[in-house]
Amino acid sequence: MIEKELVIVGAGPAGLCAARIAAEAGCRVLLIDRSPLLGGQLIKQTHKFFGSEQQRAKTRGFRIAEALVADLKPFGDTVEIWQEATVVGAYPDSVLTVWTNGEYRKIHFQSLILAVGAGERSLAFENNDLPGVYGAGAVQTLMNVYGVLPGKEVVMIGSGNIGLIVCYQLIQAGAVVKALVEAAPKIGGYKVHASKLRRLGVPILTRTTVVRALGDSAVKGVVLSGLDENWNPIPGTESEIACDAVCVAVGLSPLYQLAWMLGAEIPYVGELGGMVPLLDENRQTTVSGVFAAGDASGVEEASSAMVGGRLAGLHAARFLGHLHPDHTAIDTECRAQLSSLRGGPFGAKIRAGLKKAEVKVHAR
Numbered sequence: 001m002i003e004k005e006l007v008i009v010g011a012g013p014a015g016l017c018a019a020r021i022a023a024e025a026g027c028r029v030l031l032i033d034r035s036p037l038l039g040g041q042l043i044k045q046t047h048k049f050f051g052s053e054q055q056r057a058k059t060r061g062f063r064i065a066e067a068l069v070a071d072l073k074p075f076g077d078t079v080e081i082w083q084e085a086t087v088v089g090a091y092p093d094s095v096l097t098v099w100t101n102g103e104y105r106k107i108h109f110q111s112l113i114l115a116v117g118a119g120e121r122s123l124a125f126e127n128n129d130l131p132g133v134y135g136a137g138a139v140q141t142l143m144n145v146y147g148v149l150p151g152k153e154v155v156m157i158g159s160g161n162i163g164l165i166v167c168y169q170l171i172q173a174g175a176v177v178k179a180l181v182e183a184a185p186k187i188g189g190y191k192v193h194a195s196k197l198r199r200l201g202v203p204i205l206t207r208t209t210v211v212r213a214l215g216d217s218a219v220k221g222v223v224l225s226g227l228d229e230n231w232n233p234i235p236g237t238e239s240e241i242a243c244d245a246v247c248v249a250v251g252l253s254p255l256y257q258l259a260w261m262l263g264a265e266i267p268y269v270g271e272l273g274g275m276v277p278l279l280d281e282n283r284q285t286t287v288s289g290v291f292a293a294g295d296a297s298g299v300e301e302a303s304s305a306m307v308g309g310r311l312a313g314l315h316a317a318r319f320l321g322h323l324h325p326d327h328t329a330i331d332t333e334c335r336a337q338l339s340s341l342r343g344g345p346f347g348a349k350i351r352a353g354l355k356k357a358e359v360k361v362h363a364r
């Protein structure tokens with residue numbers, strides 16, 4: 001059994017920020033990630049971020065990942081990092097089991113931050129298991145991490161910000177986006193992203209869905225159908241589009257499983273993407289000493305994940321008896337930034353979800 005003070009699972013934007021702030025407070029940190037590259041979703045994001053200078057506006061996602069990793073280097077062995085390591089079990093006696101370097105290792109932790117992110121949702125349609133049907137995250141990984149074009153002619157399903165941005169990245173990489181398909185009556189993402197696609201001639205088809213992928217051993221096209229007000233396909237509206245790839249970008253669901261294994265209370269909160277752990281104002285779950293940050297506690301933008309990670313790291317450190325010298329100032333700043341990021345009409349859904357996911361009792 002390995003004894004660790006603070007373990008952080010997930011080295012994306014939330015986990016990296018949590019590790020830095022906890023190390024600054026004096027914690028010894030073990031940061032675990034299943035990927036060979038640190039940065040989570042940031043490493044595949046080539047677009048520039050919105051927001052303020054505090055949230056690294058006008059900086060490309062992969063550059064933010066590089067900066068966050070560099071921020072940990074001054075701490076040396078205080079922040080230990082396990083890469084290509086997968087947490088496969090979490091137990092109520094504060095034990096994790098990790099598969100790394102071909103063996104299982106058991107870790108006993110004093111405090112834990114779950115920054116494991118979210119998984120892509122799938123979409124049910126005929127032949128959705130054909131080679132050439134991808135999730136948006138897989139497309140970004142192929143293009144932006146490994147330099148592989150997933151297809152020459154692509155149909156995008158879903159018009160949230162991820163779908164819109166990946167369309168643009170596909171075009172930049174040399175692919176033709178044959179159509180952007182959205183079941184709702186209007187696009188789900190920012191209009192600025194959709195406007196770029198319209199200027200590039202990409203057809204945006206609302207009230208439309210994919211009913212079938214065409215092909216035997218690989219995608220050769222899709223069949224689309226219009227939808228009525230009850231989201232049912234309208235007979236006689238079917239149309240075919242030739243393509244060699246279908247990209248599905250229909251949202252993310254928080255990865256709640258480790259929190260559930262530890263005994264945390266996990267309700268379904270649709271506004272936050274699905275099953276999420278209840279959290280108090282300091283990001284602690286209903287299990288004492290176990291915190292959550294980033295998409296694991298509700299799907300938001302990476303900027304919110306970074307700020308939430310800092311807040312979780314700050315309070316996990318305090319839980320362990322390490323009070324950051326600038327605790328009050330950092331705490332106040334993080335809460336103000338989150339309030340700003342969640343403001344306005346686009347943040348209404350998140351604000352409603354967070355109210356439902358608040359802890360009403362003290363952590364046990």
